[in-house]
Amino acid sequence: MHVCPLRQSMNKKNGVKKFKAVVVGASAGGIKALGTVLSAFSADFPVPILVVQHLHPNSDSYLIHMLASQCALTVKQADEKEAIEAGTVYVAPPNYHLLVEEDFTLSLTVDPRVNFSRPSVDVLFETAVYAYREALIGVVLTGANGDGSQGVKLIRKLGGYIVVQDPATAEAEAMPRAAIAAVRVDRILALEQIGPHLVQLINRGCQITDI
Amino acid sequence: MDDIETQNLELQLLLQAVYLKYGYDFRNYAKASIKRRILHRLTAEKLPNISAMQHLLLYDEGFFGRLLLDLSINVTEMFRDPNFYLAIRQHVIPQLRELPYLKIWHAGCSTGEEVYSMAIVLKEEGLYDRTQIYATDMNEVVLRQAREGIFAISHLKQYTANYQKAGGQESFSNYYSAHYDHVVMDKSLKKRILFSDHNLATDGVFGEMNLIMCRNVLIYFDRDLQNRVFNLFRESLCDNGFLCLGSKESVRLSTHSGVFADVVKEEKIYQKRLHDLSC
Numbered sequence: 314m315h316v317c318p319l320r321q322s323m324n325k326k327n328g329v330k331k332f333k334a335v336v337v338g339a340s341a342g343g344i345k346a347l348g349t350v351l352s353a354f355s356a357d358f359p360v361p362i363l364v365v366q367h368l369h370p371n372s373d374s375y376l377i378h379m380l381a382s383q384c385a386l387t388v389k390q391a392d393e394k395e396a397i398e399a400g401t402v403y404v405a406p407p408n409y410h411l412l413v414e415e416d417f418t419l420s421l422t423v424d425p426r427v428n429f430s431r432p433s434v435d436v437l438f439e440t441a442v443y444a445y446r447e448a449l450i451g452v453v454l455t456g457a458n459g460d461g462s463q464g465v466k467l468i469r470k471l472g473g474y475i476v477v478q479d480p481a482t483a484e485a486e487a488m489p490r491a492a493i494a495a496v497r498v499d500r501i502l503a504l505e506q507i508g509p510h511l512v513q514l515i516n517r518g519c520q521i522t523d524i
Numbered sequence: 525m526d527d528i529e530t531q532n533l534e535l536q537l538l539l540q541a542v543y544l545k546y547g548y549d550f551r552n553y554a555k556a557s558i559k560r561r562i563l564h565r566l567t568a569e570k571l572p573n574i575s576a577m578q579h580l581l582l583y584d585e586g587f588f589g590r591l592l593l594d595l596s597i598n599v600t601e602m603f604r605d606p607n608f609y610l611a612i613r614q615h616v617i618p619q620l621r622e623l624p625y626l627k628i629w630h631a632g633c634s635t636g637e638e639v640y641s642m643a644i645v646l647k648e649e650g651l652y653d654r655t656q657i658y659a660t661d662m663n664e665v666v667l668r669q670a671r672e673g674i675f676a677i678s679h680l681k682q683y684t685a686n687y688q689k690a691g692g693q694e695s696f697s698n699y700y701s702a703h704y705d706h707v708v709m710d711k712s713l714k715k716r717i718l719f720s721d722h723n724l725a726t727d728g729v730f731g732e733m734n735l736i737m738c739r740n741v742l743i744y745f746d747r748d749l750q751n752r753v754f755n756l757f758r759e760s761l762c763d764n765g766f767l768c769l770g771s772k773e774s775v776r777l778s779t780h781s782g783v784f785a786d787v788v789k790e791e792k793i794y795q796k797r798l799h800d801l802s803c
Contacts, residue, residue, distance in 0.1 A: 371606070393743045393772055406772055409743075412556040415532070420554045421772050423599050423740045424561075440556040443528060471528075 329518035332474065333448040334360050334397070334413075335511060336441045338434030338464070340367040340456025342484025344376060346504055347454065351384035351402060353508025358386055360515055362402045363411065363419075363441060365432045367456070370408035377404055393421045405432035413441040428460035434488075438464025447472030450514060452507065454478045456488025462495035469496045474519060476500045476507060534574035535559055541578055546588055548662065549725040550595055552749035561594045589665075596663040598740060601679065602637045605771055606689035608739075609645055611791040613691050616766055617649045620734065626655040629733045629760065631724060631753075632741035633659040636670025637683075640699075641690075642737065643713045648693050652716060658731065660722035671719045673709035677702060724753050729760045736761060740770035747777075754780040758796065767794040 339347055343366045351362070366376060374390065381388040384402065391403040397417045405411035405421075410432050412420040420440075427433035434453070438461060442449050451468040453461045455478055465475050475498040480486035482503045492498060502510055525533070535558070536551075543549045550558060562574065569587075571577050580587045603609050620626055626646075630639045639659040646652040661667050675683075684696040700707040722730065724741065736757050742750050757767055758780050767775065767784060769792040775784045784794035 394747065394777070409772060410557075412554075412560075414554060414556050420556050421743050422554075422557045423743075423770075424557060425597075425599050436560070440560070443556070443559070446528070 329520060331448065331518045332360060332450050332515055334441065334445045335362045335450045335452060335515075336438055336464075337362060337364045337452040337454065338438065338456070338461040338488070339365070339454040340430075340434075340458060340460065340485065340488055342455035343367070344379060346478065346484070347380060348383040349504050350452070350454070350508045350511070351380055351386070351388075353512055354384065354386055355512075356385040356400065358400050358512075358515065360399050361397045362386070363391070363397075363413065363437060364402060364404045365411060365434045365437045366404065367430050367432070367460070368407045370431075372407045380404070391419045391421065393419065395419045405437065407432075410436045412436060413444045415444045417444060428458055430458070430460050434461035435464040439467050442468045442471050442473055445473070449473040450476065450511065452476045452478075452511070453489055453492040454504075454507075455483035455485050457485035458487055459491035461488055462491040465492045465498065466496050474499050474514065476502060476510065478507060479503050531574060532559075534578070535562060538562065538574055538578050538581065541581055542588070542591070545582060546592075547726070548592060548595075548723065552725065552746045553595075553744050554746055557744060558595065562591075565591055565594050592663060593665055596661075597666065598632070598634050598744070600634050600637045600740070601686070602675075602683035603641045603686035603690045603692075604638060604739070605791070606686045606691075608768070608771070608791045608793075609641060609690035611788040611793055612642075612645060612768070613649065615788050616735070616793060617645075617651065619764070619766075620651060621649070623734060624654065626651060626735070627731060627733045628655060628657045628735045628737065629731070630657060630659040631722070631736060631738040631757075633661050633667075633670055633719070635666050635675075636673060636719070637675065638737065638739065639670065639717060640673060640709050640713055641687075643717060644687070644692070644699055645690075647713070655716050657717045658733075659717055659719045661719075662721065662723040662725075664721060667719050667721065671714075673714060674706050675700075675709070677705050677707055680707060724756065725749060729756060731760065732762050733760050733765055734762060735766040735768065737768045738770075739768065740773070742773045743770065751779050754778045758783050761796045763796060763798045765796045767796065768792065769794070 386402050388402040390406050391411050409421040410424055427435050438451050451465055477489045477492045477498045479501050480489045483489050539550045633639050646655050687696045699710050785797055787793040787795045
């Protein structure tokens with residue numbers, strides 16, 4: 314059992330918190346890293362996974378095909394107003410921000426770049442945590458800028474769970490380092506350990522310790 | 525009610541106040557983006573909460589001006605999605621060429637980058653001189669920028685590459701003059717463009733159009749407001765008129781889907797069917 318601090322929980326049972334969604338941010342080196350993480354999930358994975366991978370604005374659907382081939386779950390590009398479903402990987406389209414609405418649907422915008430990025434990890438994380446609150450897991454993978462560090466701060470503040478790729482195993486270490494510097498994270502893990510850890514977290518929940 | 529729920533309530537009240545006092549209706553916008561923008565303004569103004577912002581909003585019109593910019597600026601670029609403009613050249617222009625006179629409505633034109641892009645395409649295809657373009661936005665500040673046609677030179681490399689991928693036939697530099705850090709679009713491109721104020725959430729039909737461009741605007745609206753706007757477009761288009769949306773937008777999930785046929789599906793170019801008896 315993993316231990317995570319929590320002030321409030323609407324979905325705890327017998328002192329165990331259930332997670333309802335995973336958000337993942339990745340940049341340089343991320344395509345390979347995402348493949349490794351997603352390959353750990355079986356087709357009955359009970360929660361949705363929302364992904365921001367920085368890409369060139371005019372890139373095609375290569376990333377979707379690539380991830381789908383490595384993952385038992387449905388992998389698709391996120392559509393605006395789409396209702397979020399369990400067992401599905403939603404990937405932000407190139408040149409659009411991906412946002413989670415509090416009614417658990419998805420929005421896309423062409424708002425200005427955040428951290429020079431559109432899609433931006435911060436935008437996904439910050440909106441997702443307003444929707445899922447403490448039942449959200451945020452994962453920061455390899456990347457060469459600081460996108461995601463504001464997002465993990467809000468996830469921390471609202472009681473969610475944060476996993477960061479060990480910078481030593483990251484192709485580009487700036488993004489995981491920025492996240493670790495921004496806030497106390499729950500786990501720093503080697504790339505290969507992240508997928509299995511998420512499976513365990515989702516299946517068993519996390520032990521609540523009151524503070 | 526916890527702090528987040530209280531904040532959402534404040535946000536709802538703020539949008540209501542914006543509507544009641546200033547007539548701009550953001551109540552049917554997708555919430556997550558609006559909330560981010562409002563919270564940014566909150567931080568920038570060093571205000572403690574949205575209720576404090578409400579006070580400022582009601583008593584300080586200058587503040588409303590800043591907030592309106594926050595709420596209404598959508599980022600755009602010249603020849604955004606070059607394949608879209610290529611599709612316009614290949615599949616739409618040949619049909620437009622048959623018409624003696626063309627009316628085009630660019631709804632939600634923001635700072636005008638895509639209006640000038642379309643003007644360039646029409647010019648190169650020999651249709652510009654018989655076209656009237658109506659470029660509208662709800663925000664006077666961005667309309668002024670659009671009318672001036674002045675853009676930062678730092679984007680020009682990207683715009684030139686987009687122009688070429690979009691089937692551009694000239695040297696892109698023919699269309700602007702460069703001054704230090706900015707470029708000014710050529711006067712001849714502005715000749716047939718009328719920039720004016722129009723709010724898709726509250727205003728109605730103002731003419732019969734052969735083509736309506738509205739790209740990356742509807743993604744900001746909820747389904748009800750999207751349906752309102754699709755109805756407005758349907759009533760504004762003549763038979764066989766074209767509707768062009770952004771790459772992640774679709775008429776297919778709206779109540780007006782049946783009215784529109786696909787022209788180039790992947791570029792979200794639609795055409796209003798003949799004999800739309802219901803309008």
